[in-house]
Amino acid sequence: MLPDGRNLELKPGATAADAAQAIGPGLAKAAIGAIVNGELYDLLKPLPPHAELRILTEKDPEYAQLFRHTLAHVMAQAVRELYTERGYRPEEVKLAIGPVIENGFYYDMDAPEPIREEDLPIIEEKMRRIVAANLPLKRFVLPREEALKRYAGIDPYKTELIQDLPESEELSFYAQGDDTYGFTDLCRGPHVPSTGRIPPHFKLTGIAGAYWRGDSSRPMLQRIYGVAFRTKEELEHYLWQQEEAKRRDHRRLGQALELFTISEEVGKGLPLWLPRGAFIRRQMEDYMYQKEQEHGYHYVYTPHIANARLYYTSGHLPYYKDDMYAPIEIEGEEYYLKPMNCPHHHMIYKARPKSYRDLPLRLAEFGTVYRFELSGTLSGLTRARGFTQNDAHIYCSRAQVTEEFIRVIQLFDEVYKDFGISDYWFRLSLPDFENNPEKFGEENDNWRDSIKAIRAALEETGAKYVEGIGEATFYGPKLDVQIRSVLGKEETIATNQLDFIVPERFGLEFTNEKGEKETPVVIHRAIMGSFDRFFAFYLEHTAGDFPLWLSPIQAVIVPIADRHLEYAQKVAAEMRKNRLRVEIDDRSERMNAKIRDAELQKIPLILVVGDKEAEAGTVNVRERHVKEQRTLAVAALIEEMKARVEARK
Ligand SMILES: [Zn+2]
Ligand SMILES: [Zn+2]
Structure with missing residues (x-):
């Protein structure tokens, strides 16, 4: 049956190619495969009886799966060809599996001598010839005995694959070309009907x-x-993305720009901040400290460990135990490294009685937390075992939730604007009562009111947002901040959670206007998430080109000759007096080498001084990513730099 409801009468054993032919010669020519009862078929495999069928052409996205799979076979043929030229028999290259994966394909092989990186272009060239030869593909089925005989003593991998298949399984083979120029493989398919239908936009990686x-x-x-890929543009875009990802990889940049390091002797997943990286992080912390002061936050300090009892109250124990480090025993009691700052802050709230006049109370801390992550999942600063959150907890009454969320959203907007991040939006994560009642419980007023309150804040601020069902926490809805990286990937960079359960568990309360005891709600929020992750994101975002206000070294002075050193020192002293961060490159290198080194270090300004400049009291300014050089009086340069730092540019 066809999508339009028509029925097609076909002979038994007919394929999708026959079906396309029966519909019309135009479609027969354009056809590349079919969706049969919801499954992807090629034009070669017989259709099951009474099938629902939709013919595919090269315009359909499923086309990629077909040619990627055939390319795996084409690659296997090319590798065998290469080894034949090296004096081996083709079957001495033993083949395991060759599936389609995202964006491409692979094949696992066992060659008589190792395949080398340098072989890849040769293999690729041979593949292009196989594609150009437009070899037709055939599909055939063999009884189990014959299939096993085919590989006996030749290919242990294929033999094992066949032996592991259930008796009922049909053993199909795909053959392209013939015995002199071709290749046959045990394979389920599906494939394109001939190698000429493979677009030439492929590359071995x-x-x-x-x-x-x-x-x-x-x-x-x-x-x-x-x-x-189907098109040249898609292939080029993909390769560009890979290059960019490598160029911007925060682990590589962190090393090259001397920002942070990870020492196995200190421990896996425990980053060390080098002076330059620490400088930038400190700038970020100072920036947040100042911002949060303006927004009415109060800073606190809490210790890095706590008694196990605290985590039983919070519910981290026993549920979160696997994510925490093993306990330390002190005087017969168990202590844990803190995985979160909230319980400590709740105890600060509790330390003194509260009235409605104290609310909202916003407690902030740059709180370092430790979480156990499997060593295989660790990655630079993005996934570490110890990191410092830009954390805060807002204690407020239910009536204040909307207002507080509005303030949080505004703070996000201010901070991200100052860091030049514009492609971000919010995601309101909601509970899924229907499919996950164990996690979210019953829909009640707590849920209804808090979701309504956050939605109202989003509407009021006009923030860009989407909603996601099932992604809330068990204690309340969540407002995540989603960001698109320069490579186009969506990431969650920060999260805000409304919590109406834990305050009760901790017995938090305040006296309301009527003199009654009431339980506050808590908003957990982290504008930068953790400084570590934000730093990693920002490093990739800027590719290490930090703006002037964040750069650990804002300018390097390059004296043309030794006799200009004295003038360079005078300029540097003047700049430092104005709290600008400047260094003199007084090595006995050539000027061009010094300029190149400063560029590699991504220093925003390079100031060259020679006779002319010393005479006139000026500097020759080379600004990063700006073509024109300028000559500025030292005083004018200082004013300009100060203005930019002030404006966070
Ligand atoms: Zn295959
Ligand atoms: Zn928290």
């Missing part, structure tokens, strides 16, 4: 080791990766 069946006690195979 690398070789990696891979254990047979992912089992480290089995042989290590070689996996060749490739990517393939």
Whole structure:
């Protein structure tokens, strides 16, 4: 049956190609595959009886799966061709599996001598010839015995694959070309009908080791990766993205610009901030401190460990235990490294009786927390075992929730604007009572009121937001901040949570206007999330080109010759008096080498001084990413730099 409801009468054993032919010659020519009962078919596999069928053409997105799979076979043929030229028999390159993956394909192989990086362009060239030869593909089925005989003593991997398949499974093969120029493989498909239908926009991207069946006690195979796209633009965009990702990788930049390091001797996932990185982080902290003061936050300090009892009250124990470090025993009691700052802050709230006049109370801390992450998941500053949150807890009455969320959203807007981040939006994460009642419980007034209050804040501020069902926490709805990275990836950078459960568990209260005891609600919020993650994000966002106000070294003075050193020192002293961060490159290197080094370090301003400048009391200014050089009087330069720092540019 076709999508328009028509029925097609086909002979038994007919394929999607026959179906397309029966519909019309135009479609027969354009057809590339079909969706059969919801499953992707190629034009070669017989259709099941009474199938629902939709013919696909090269315009359909499923096309990519077909040619990516055929490319894996084409690559296997090319590798065998290469080894034949090196004097081996083709079957000495043993083949394991060759599936389609996101953006491309791979094939796991066991070659008589290792495949090298340098072989990839040669293999790719051979692949292009196979594609150009437009070899037709055929599909055939063999009985199990014959299939096993085919690989007996030749390919242990294929043999094992066949042996592991259930008896009822049909063993299909795909063959392209013929015995002299071609390739046959045990394969479920689906494929394009001939190699000429593969777009030429593919590239082999690398070789990696891979254990047979992912089992480290089995042989290590070689996996060749490739990517393939329908258009040249897609391929180029993909390759550009990969290059950019490498160029902007915060771990690489952190090393190159001497910002942070991770020492195995200190421990996995425990970053060390080097002076330059620490400087920038301190600027960020000072900035947030000042902002939050303006917004009515009060700063507190809390210790890094706490008695286990605190975490039983908060509910972290036992539920969150796997994410916490093992306890430390002190005087017969258990203490934990803190995974969150909230319980400590709740105890600060509780330290003195509160009345409605004290609310909203906004407690802030740059709180360092420790969470146990599996070592395999650790990654630079984005996933670490110790990090410092830009944390705060707002204690308020239910009536104040909307107003407080409005203030939080405004603070986000101010901060992100100052850091030049414009592509972000909010995501209101809601409970899913229907599918996850164990987590969210019953829909009640707590949920209804708090969701309404946050929505009102979003509407009031005109913030850009989406809603996500099922992503709330068990104690209340969440307002995540989503950001699009320069590479187009969406990430959650910060989160705000409304909490109407934990304040009760801690017995928090305040005396309301009527003199009655009432339980406040808590808003957990972190504008920058953690300084570590925000720093990593910002590093990738700027590719290490920090604006003047954040740069640890704002300018480097390059004296042309030794006799200009004295003038350079005078300029530097004048700048430092104005709290500008400047260094003199007084190494006995050539001027051009010094300029190049400063550029590699991404210093915003390079100030060259020679006879002319010393004479006139000026500097020659080379600004990063600006073509023209300028000559400025020292006083004018200082004024300009101060104005930019002031404006956070
Ligand atoms: Zn295959
Ligand atoms: Zn919290």
